[in-house]
Amino acid sequence: MLPGGERSIRPCRRGWRGGVLAVVAAFLPSVALGWSNHPLCTWQATAVMPGMADRMVRAEAVGTFLADVSGRLPAVLDGEEKWARETLPFYAPRPDDLRFGAAVGDEAALRAGFLHAIRVNDGMTLGLYVQRPPGVDVPADRLFPWSSASVLRTLEDTDPHSLERVAEGDMVRVADVVATATNEPDFGLDIDLWQDNGAAQGARYGFGVQPFGNPHLSYGTQAPFHMGFYHESAIVYRTAGYLQRTYPEARIHLFMTLSRFAFAQGHPYWGWRFAGWAVHYVQDLGQPYHVRVLPGVSAASMVWIGVLDRLGVHGPQVAAVIRVTNRHVVLENYQYRRMSAAYRAHDMDDPLLMALRDTSDDVSLRRFASSSVREVISAQSAAVAGVLDAQLVRTFPAADVVAAEATLDVADRDMNIVSRQAPPGEQARMTRLVADRMRQVGRDTRAVIRVLDPEAAGR
Numbered sequence: 039m040l041p042g043g044e045r046s047i048r049p050c051r052r053g054w055r056g057g058v059l060a061v062v063a064a065f066l067p068s069v070a071l072g073w074s075n076h077p078l079c080t081w082q083a084t085a086v087m088p089g090m091a092d093r094m095v096r097a098e099a100v101g102t103f104l105a106d107v108s109g110r111l112p113a114v115l116d117g118e119e120k121w122a123r124e125t126l127p128f129y130a131p132r133p134d135d136l137r138f139g140a141a142v143g144d145e146a147a148l149r150a151g152f153l154h155a156i157r158v159n160d161g162m163t164l165g166l167y168v169q170r171p172p173g174v175d176v177p178a179d180r181l182f183p184w185s186s187a188s189v190l191r192t193l194e195d196t197d198p199h200s201l202e203r204v205a206e207g208d209m210v211r212v213a214d215v216v217a218t219a220t221n222e223p224d225f226g227l228d229i230d231l232w233q234d235n236g237a238a239q240g241a242r243y244g245f246g247v248q249p250f251g252n253p254h255l256s257y258g259t260q261a262p263f264h265m266g267f268y269h270e271s272a273i274v275y276r277t278a279g280y281l282q283r284t285y286p287e288a289r290i291h292l293f294m295t296l297s298r299f300a301f302a303q304g305h306p307y308w309g310w311r312f313a314g315w316a317v318h319y320v321q322d323l324g325q326p327y328h329v330r331v332l333p334g335v336s337a338a339s340m341v342w343i344g345v346l347d348r349l350g351v352h353g354p355q356v357a358a359v360i361r362v363t364n365r366h367v368v369l370e371n372y373q374y375r376r377m378s379a380a381y382r383a384h385d386m387d388d389p390l391l392m393a394l395r396d397t398s399d400d401v402s403l404r405r406f407a408s409s410s411v412r413e414v415i416s417a418q419s420a421a422v423a424g425v426l427d428a429q430l431v432r433t434f435p436a437a438d439v440v441a442a443e444a445t446l447d448v449a450d451r452d453m454n455i456v457s458r459q460a461p462p463g464e465q466a467r468m469t470r471l472v473a474d475r476m477r478q479v480g481r482d483t484r485a486v487i488r489v490l491d492p493e494a495a496g497r
């Protein structure tokens with residue numbers, strides 16, 4: 039999920055906020071976000087779930103769904119708001135004027151009221167479409183326009199011609215609905231929601247100023263919703279408390295609540311679509327660069343780099359930012375290029391795809407719970423962040439991941455990091471480590487679906 043058309047990613051002084059580590063963190067998480075093209079992961083993860091391959095659901099327009107549930111939805115969202123305020127210590131309360139009333143009006147009014155009530159980008163149309171895998175052509179007369187799917191002009195990792203429109207009432211595969219929905223949070227749901235992003239919605243939503251990342255770089259504005267730094271040391275939180283102002287837990291809980299509600303109200307299409315939204319954030323937290331600020335760098339070094347920067351010695355900090363940015367980009371590019379090539383070649387034995395279908399570790403997280411985000415999912419990816427970071431250094435050219443003087447161009451559609459790998463031994467170790475991440479992503483995807491699927495009760 040690397041952004042296209044956004045080239046202004048070099049470190050700069052913009053976005054500085056107080057605290058020793060402020061400048062470090064101001065740029066780290068704004069560049070590359072999570073895994074690339076989540077449906078590539080989700081299709082594999084769900085392919086091994088019993089009965090999933092043949093399950094179908096009838097597509098339903100968002101307006102039809104909202105019109106039917108508008109009387110009952112406010113109470114559910116009020117309950118969700120109460121949970122978030124009581125449970126999440128850094129949660130910014132939703133302003134009362136955003137409450138979803140038992141609104142009357144046309145589809146556009148219902149949709150706008152809903153998007154505001156859940157505080158996502160109000161440019162999202164939530165139209166009906168499914169994404170097709172690499173190598174599957176969508177007929178020209180079936181294409182769903184990219185501009186209707188996303189508020190972004192383009193995404194480096196998603197072919198705009200892979201989206202196929204669906205009509206209300208069409209029967210679609212549940213696996214495709216869920217997989218497609220796992221890309222939707224990267225299509226703009228969380229873009230420009232902070233008050234300093236220059237969008238009208240940000241002034242209303244009450245999230246405050248963007249805690250880290252460049253508030254003027256639109257794709258980076260979603261970073262605090264897709265990253266969760268739960269495993270840094272106390273000194274890092276003391277000096278850079280804003281790192282705790284992240285929202286994946288709130289998003290996962292909200293979208294799982296909406297999923298359960300939709301199923302219970304007899305709207306399974308939206309049950310599955312909201313489930314896919316929740317799965318996106320769970321998958322993101324399996325990405326080590328989403329749960330650690332500077333993998334492989336000790337807290338003492340982080341603080342020292344910050345001190346030097348405050349004293350006017352900017353070199354170490356600039357270098358650290360470039361290094362972590364490029365490794366983050368390299369990991370995503372590697373995962374995306376390798377997996378999309380495997381799809382195109384119908385090579386389902388690629389180790390990354392096999393790992394996503396590997397259920398051997400599912401016993402360690404059979405059913406997802408709210409506590410799983412911190413205690414299991416992000417804890418595991420944080421624990422291996424340093425090892426993976428070191429392996430990236432051994433596998434890819436120093437010019438990219440050690441001594442680079444500038445960040446890699448994430449908008450470069452031709453960049454294929456897979457071709458830049460070192461000798462086979464290091465390649466094999468790299469494959470194993472990324473496959474381990476994919477095994478976790480597959481397990482976590484299934485754990486969320488199992489707990490939401492009305493037909494999986496007791497399974």
Ligand SMILES: [Zn+2]
Binds near residue numbers: 223
């Ligand atoms: Zn994401």
